[in-house]
Amino acid sequence: MSRLAVTFEQLAQSGRKALIPFITAGDPHPDFTVSMMHAMVAVGVDVIELGVPFSDPMADGPVIQRASERALAHKMSLKRTLAMVVEFRNTNQHTPVVLMGYLNPIEAMGYEAFANAAQRAEVDGVLTVDLPPEEGLECRELLKARGVDPIFLLAPNSSDERIRMMDNIGSGYIYYVSLKGVTGAGHLNSADVESKLKQIRANTSLPIGIGFGVKDAETARTIGALGDGVVVGSALISKIEANLDNCDRAKHEICELLASMRCALDEGSVK
Amino acid sequence: MNPMTENYNKPDERGHFGPYGGMFVAETLMPPIQELNAAYQRYLADPEFIAELDADLQYYVGRPSPLYYAERWSRELGGAQIYLKREDLNHTGSHKINNTVGQALLAKRMGKTRIIAETGAGQHGVATATVAARLGLECVVYMGAVDVARQSLNVYRMKLLGATVVAVESGSKTLKDALNEALRDWVTHVDNTFYIIGTVAGPHPYPAMVRDFQAIIGREAKQQCLDATGRLPDALVACVGGGSNAIGLFYPFIDDHSVKLIGVEAAGDGVATGRHSAPLCAGRPGVLHGNRTYLMADDDGEIIETHSISAGLDYPGVGPEHAWLKDTGRAEYVNITDNEALDGFYALTRMEGIIPALESSHAMAYTMKLAPTMDKEQIIIVNLSGRGDKDMQTMAKREGIEL
Numbered sequence: 001m002s003r004l005a006v007t008f009e010q011l012a013q014s015g016r017k018a019l020i021p022f023i024t025a026g027d028p029h030p031d032f033t034v035s036m037m038h039a040m041v042a043v044g045v046d047v048i049e050l051g052v053p054f055s056d057p058m059a060d061g062p063v064i065q066r067a068s069e070r071a072l073a074h075k076m077s078l079k080r081t082l083a084m085v086v087e088f089r090n091t092n093q094h095t096p097v098v099l100m101g102y103l104n105p106i107e108a109m110g111y112e113a114f115a116n117a118a119q120r121a122e123v124d125g126v127l128t129v130d131l132p133p134e135e136g137l138e139c140r141e142l143l144k145a146r147g148v149d150p151i152f153l154l155a156p157n158s159s160d161e162r163i164r165m166m167d168n169i170g171s172g173y174i175y176y177v178s179l180k181g182v183t184g185a186g187h188l189n190s191a192d193v194e195s196k197l198k199q200i201r202a203n204t205s206l207p208i209g210i211g212f213g214v215k216d217a218e219t220a221r222t223i224g225a226l227g228d229g230v231v232v233g234s235a236l237i238s239k240i241e242a243n244l245d246n247c248d249r250a251k252h253e254i255c256e257l258l259a260s261m262r263c264a265l266d267e268g269s270v271k
Numbered sequence: 272m273n274p275m276t277e278n279y280n281k282p283d284e285r286g287h288f289g290p291y292g293g294m295f296v297a298e299t300l301m302p303p304i305q306e307l308n309a310a311y312q313r314y315l316a317d318p319e320f321i322a323e324l325d326a327d328l329q330y331y332v333g334r335p336s337p338l339y340y341a342e343r344w345s346r347e348l349g350g351a352q353i354y355l356k357r358e359d360l361n362h363t364g365s366h367k368i369n370n371t372v373g374q375a376l377l378a379k380r381m382g383k384t385r386i387i388a389e390t391g392a393g394q395h396g397v398a399t400a401t402v403a404a405r406l407g408l409e410c411v412v413y414m415g416a417v418d419v420a421r422q423s424l425n426v427y428r429m430k431l432l433g434a435t436v437v438a439v440e441s442g443s444k445t446l447k448d449a450l451n452e453a454l455r456d457w458v459t460h461v462d463n464t465f466y467i468i469g470t471v472a473g474p475h476p477y478p479a480m481v482r483d484f485q486a487i488i489g490r491e492a493k494q495q496c497l498d499a500t501g502r503l504p505d506a507l508v509a510c511v512g513g514g515s516n517a518i519g520l521f522y523p524f525i526d527d528h529s530v531k532l533i534g535v536e537a538a539g540d541g542v543a544t545g546r547h548s549a550p551l552c553a554g555r556p557g558v559l560h561g562n563r564t565y566l567m568a569d570d571d572g573e574i575i576e577t578h579s580i581s582a583g584l585d586y587p588g589v590g591p592e593h594a595w596l597k598d599t600g601r602a603e604y605v606n607i608t609d610n611e612a613l614d615g616f617y618a619l620t621r622m623e624g625i626i627p628a629l630e631s632s633h634a635m636a637y638t639m640k641l642a643p644t645m646d647k648e649q650i651i652i653v654n655l656s657g658r659g660d661k662d663m664q665t666m667a668k669r670e671g672i673e674l
Binding site for chain 1: 294302441448454455458462556557558566568570571574
């Protein structure tokens with residue numbers, strides 16, 4: 001069983017929800033990332049999504065765009081992101097790490113070389129924003145064959161047919177994009193998410209992580225109650241951005257926010 | 272004869288031109304591009320839609336555009352006879368309106384109330400704002416902040432037409448960033464918004480759809496050439512940024528193997544300097560903005576900043592069909608530097624009394640190299656894709672003149 005499957009099964013057994021932070025690898029500086037990953041594990045996150053910086057992040061709002069720009073200014077790349085996972089694994093063997101990014105860096109490396117490198121680095125899942133199932137089967141097969149879960153997105157306008165398609169080819173979890181918009185948008189509507197989740201649940205048994213618009217303990221509690229986990233990204237990166245001159249303070253504020261979300265999720269899980 | 276392009280019928284039903292093209296978009300955009308594709312396939316076969324489109328092209332755009340024999344310039348160059356396809360004479364001053372008229376009719380049929388577009392030089396933005404004004408649709412145009420500064424006349428025109436122009440400050444602040452921002456807008460307002468892409472890039476069906484709307488250029492040119500000379504041309508020359516004017520001219524000639532198809536990319540300071548916009552000549556395949564094509568990217572797959580004197584060619588990708596035509600050898604892609612393009616600009620202006628857009632000037636400059644190598648009996652058709660009015664500030668500044 002993959003590390004992601006184990007994690008979600010344990011969470012389900014204990015009636016808890018996954019807390020899934022997203023940070024961009026190399027933001028604000030390459031030295032920051034691995035220690036930030038360990039610090040997040042220490043406050044109780046379950047899965048880490050590590051953003052692979054890309055020059056043209058079309059699905060991201062301004063906060064994550066700027067994170068990519070800062071990381072690229074330090075010559076970050078897919079290769080260096082993979083090296084960070086290797087470093088993280090030196091002292092952490094249990095927390096799943098999912099790479100999230102865009103296709104072109106993977107195209108440049110080559111699908112097979114990337115799948116091999118991901119396996120070697122013990123990456124657990126790969127979510128490629130601009131690689132829908134229609135184009136993504138080749139990459140999916142290569143990852144699956146190496147025990148890496150291909151993670152796909154669902155959106156508010158996804159049909160039953162598309163939900164079943166993701167159920168068929170995805171594994172690990174499904175990332176539900178909770179609103180029509182870019183990352184960090186502010187118009188999350190929990191009633192809409194609730195009704196969509198019913199439709200998704202009816203068509204897949206994969207765990208569902210909900211992201212886009214989760215920004216604090218309150219939204220984590222509300223949205224956490226609807227899915228199997230919440231993804232928080234822009235809200236964390238905003239802490240980095242507010243403390244560019246002080247990485248320790250950024251780390252501290254991120255951990256504080258995550259701890260409050262952990263608390264809210266666990267309270268919400270108590271029946 | 273090239274077997275890869277015999278009875279040419281690309282793309283396939285999922286938008287692939289060989290390994291190129293496709294639908295590389297985030298999940299939220301899959302339903303709308305599938306909806307668009309269904310609507311496009313339906314109306315393409317709808318005689319009423321086609322009749323309305325034809326009427327708009329005739330009475331609003333001013334088609335057919337003339338095929339003009341550049342007699343003096345041909346004589347001066349001393350080789351092939353040069354004919355100019357006068358897309359600069361269209362309403363709004365470029366070929367861009369052929370496509371926006373078509374997509375706007377589609378938007379109306381699909382019940383969309385809001386139009387968005389990206390623009391580089393501003394020609395597509397103006398052509399979009401124009402059709403939006405005519406149909407009473409809300410219009411938002413995304414334009415890189417660098418381009419807003421160097422094409423301020425077109426910014427003013429768009430605003431006059433009632434469009435909102437958003438200056439995009441991210442990335443390199445040019446056309447690719449405008450496209451990113453338009454995609455972000457679309458994903459946010461996907462229910463009521465129609466995204467009018469201005470070139471033959473983007474996810475399927477855009478490359479095929481924009482080509483089909485622009486193919487009127489080549490259909491007319493072919494008939495006009497036959498009428499004027501009794502034969503097909505020997506070569507077609509067109510500038511290539513995203514490549515819509517080029518594909519519009521080339522497409523009806525793809526199965527005519529005696530006709531050479533030549534696309535001219537922007538070499539900026541020179542391909543060897545790395546400061547250029549010539550992905551077909553000096554790039555590599557990759558995925559950007561919804562399709563696989565040749566891109567300007569580094570070894571890690573990050574998109575490289577491009578350079579060209581002409582904002583409309585300042586783009587790191589190119590339509591996927593051009594990538595396919597290059598790989599199959601059916602078309603040839605060359606490049607022209609900023610300085611050479613200026614030579615083309617001045618030559619056409621002074622030799623024929625026609626001021627071309629800086630984009631089109633690249634095609635003119637290559638024609639100046641090509642024509643003298645050909646016989647006097649041979650024929651070149653050059654696409655004069657736009658007029659140079661929008662470039663007066665850029666040119667005056669280069670000459671040190673304050674307007």
